[in-house]
Amino acid sequence: MESKFSQLLLKDISKKIMEVPFSQIEDSEFISKKEEALFPITTLGSVDRIFRAIPNLFHSTILLVSVLSILLIYEPLLMVVSIILAVLGFSLSRVMIRNEAKLAQNNARNNSEYVYYLRTMRNPEIAKDVRIYKAQPFFVEKLSKLYDYIVKASKVLYQSREYRALINQILSVFLMIFIYSYLIVRVTSASISSAIFILLINAAVNFNDQINVFLSELLLLNQQLIYLRPLVEFYDMLKGQRYSGNLFLDKEIKSVEFRNVYFRYPKTEEDVLKGCSFKLENCKNLSIVGRNGSGKTTIIKLLSRLYEPQSGEILVNGVNINKYEEKSYLKQLSIIFQDFKTFHYSLRENIVFDSEFNEARFECAIEQSELSKELHKFPKGIDTKLSDEDEDDSAISLSKGQEQKLVIGRSIYGDGSLLILDEPTASLDPIAEEQVYQHFRSITENKLAIFISHRLSSCRFSDTIIYLEDGRVSEVGSHGELMNLNREYASLFNLQASKYQ
Ligand SMILES: Nc1ncnc2c1ncn2[C@@H]1O[C@H](COP(=O)(O)OP(=O)(O)O)[C@@H](O)[C@H]1O
Numbered sequence: 086m087e088s089k090f091s092q093l094l095l096k097d098i099s100k101k102i103m104e105v106p107f108s109q110i111e112d113s114e115f116i117s118k119k120e121e122a123l124f125p126i127t128t129l130g131s132v133d134r135i136f137r138a139i140p141n142l143f144h145s146t147i148l149l150v151s152v153l154s155i156l157l158i159y160e161p162l163l164m165v166v167s168i169i170l171a172v173l174g175f176s177l178s179r180v181m182i183r184n185e186a187k188l189a190q191n192n193a194r195n196n197s198e199y200v201y202y203l204r205t206m207r208n209p210e211i212a213k214d215v216r217i218y219k220a221q222p223f224f225v226e227k228l229s230k231l232y233d234y235i236v237k238a239s240k241v242l243y244q245s246r247e248y249r250a251l252i253n254q255i256l257s258v259f260l261m262i263f264i265y266s267y268l269i270v271r272v273t274s275a276s277i278s279s280a281i282f283i284l285l286i287n288a289a290v291n292f293n294d295q296i297n298v299f300l301s302e303l304l305l306l307n308q309q310l311i312y313l314r315p316l317v318e319f320y321d322m323l324k325g326q327r328y329s330g331n332l333f334l335d336k337e338i339k340s341v342e343f344r345n346v347y348f349r350y351p352k353t354e355e356d357v358l359k360g361c362s363f364k365l366e367n368c369k370n371l372s373i374v375g376r377n378g379s380g381k382t383t384i385i386k387l388l389s390r391l392y393e394p395q396s397g398e399i400l401v402n403g404v405n406i407n408k409y410e411e412k413s414y415l416k417q418l419s420i421i422f423q424d425f426k427t428f429h430y431s432l433r434e435n436i437v438f439d440s441e442f443n444e445a446r447f448e449c450a451i452e453q454s455e456l457s458k459e460l461h462k463f464p465k466g467i468d469t470k471l472s473d474e475d476e477d478d479s480a481i482s483l484s485k486g487q488e489q490k491l492v493i494g495r496s497i498y499g500d501g502s503l504l505i506l507d508e509p510t511a512s513l514d515p516i517a518e519e520q521v522y523q524h525f526r527s528i529t530e531n532k533l534a535i536f537i538s539h540r541l542s543s544c545r546f547s548d549t550i551i552y553l554e555d556g557r558v559s560e561v562g563s564h565g566e567l568m569n570l571n572r573e574y575a576s577l578f579n580l581q582a583s584k585y586q
Pocket residue numbers: 111350351353357375376377378379380381382383384
């Protein structure tokens with residue numbers, strides 16, 4: 086039950102985190118609350134402890150009631166003194182436990198940083214940089230400092246726990262002295278028989294034991310609930326933030342329009358888009374060009390509803406995209422982001438995920454993405470797993486070019502009606518990039534497509550090119566028209582061309 090419930094909880098949290106609005110994922114408050122919330126479950130075992138405390142509480146309650154009735158009948162005074170001392174011990178412990186919870190939460194934060202360093206130091210991807218920049222002492226130093234700090238903090242925590250136990254022991258000893266002396270006086274003055282004396286001694290000792298068990302289980306429960314408080318707060322952060330319309334998008338995307346869109350990222354000062362407007366329709370393809378940081382990727386993030394604009398509208402098929410039911414809307418988009426990711430599953434799963442498997446579409450995807458040409462190099466073909474740090478022997482790591490083919494395959498398999506390519510070709514040479522873009526133009530002949538590239542030569546065959554400057558569209562037209570206009574686009578194009586002459 087313990088492990089089932091913890092796993093269920095972790096599964097639920099992970100699922101909710103994947104559904105949270107994207108803008109929140111990057112928010113530092115969200116990230117630290119997430120760490121705090123997960124720590125008691127993954128590291129402190131709070132859920133397991135709660136599960137164990139509850140039956141113990143029941144058990145000791147039953148025992149308490151039975152010995153209590155004996156004391157109540159013969160010597161109520163013993164009962165009162167026992168209860169007073171137990172409650173005193175309990176109150177002291179509670180105060181100390183509050184402090185301990187605070188210390189433990191601080192430790193949670195340091196611990197996650199510690200884990201970060203450990204993981205980073207072992208990460209093969211940074212091995213090159215570490216060696217070249219001789220960064221080993223830097224990492225070791227960082228880690229040792231943190232380690233010392235954590236050990237010191239843990240020491241304070243454990244000391245507090247030991248003091249707590251000591252205080253309770255002392256109270257317990259006092260109580261025993263009292264009980265024995267009191268009953269000895271009673272038996273010698275012949276107010277009780279020796280049989281009752283034995284009965285009462287046993288009852289008092291049992292009572293004292295059980296009340297200590299009962300209170301310490303209660304404290305444990307209390308402590309674990311304090312640890313779990315950030316989890317409750319985190320759940321609050323997770324809920325009720327979805328904005329999703331209910332209009333089902335079951336047709337292909339035929340037009341995309343940005344109408345005077347203003348947008349700034351959360352917690353930043355400056356607008357990234359300042360009245361951005363453009364329209365795309367009639368199976369045309371559009372290239373968005375502009376300098377680094379001009380907001381090209383941001384446009385795609387808004388279009389895929391990862392963020393919402395502060396003002397202005399984004400229309401798809403003439404309807405504000407917020408009105409669409411999210412899943413049906415996103416199904417129509419095939420996007421390859423600049424910083425695309427592959428996952429440590431088989432090639433097939435990387436393309437299909439868990440959508441229903443469609444053989445014909447799959448064949449087409451690996452054919453068109455040219456992944457099929459690479460397959461003979463992999464031990465298990467399309468079912469070869471991509472490697473992670475600790476992986477079985479048949480797992481492979483892909484070259485950048487192969488990864489690109491994989492995500493291109495994924496987007497073709499996705500079969501959305503609007504295809505978006507956001508500079509996924511940055512690590513390809515100009516010729517290979519040119520090929521990818523040409524290839525995509527042929528795949529998307531009767532679809533809408535948006536291409537983004539900082540290499541203007543890749544974009545020059547697009548039907549329409551928009552030049553993005555200072556959060557606005559400053560030039561629109563075909564390559565020829567923009568060259569004739571002879572403004573920013575033309576000068577950037579000439580600058581890039583001159584490098585190749
Ligand atoms: N998550 C973010 N939070 C805050 N600012 C961001 C974020 N992502 C991008 N920006 C800023 O927005 C601007 C536009 O970024 P981006 O759309 O990625 O540009 P481009 O794709 O044209 O190079 C940049 O100034 C960048 O620093």
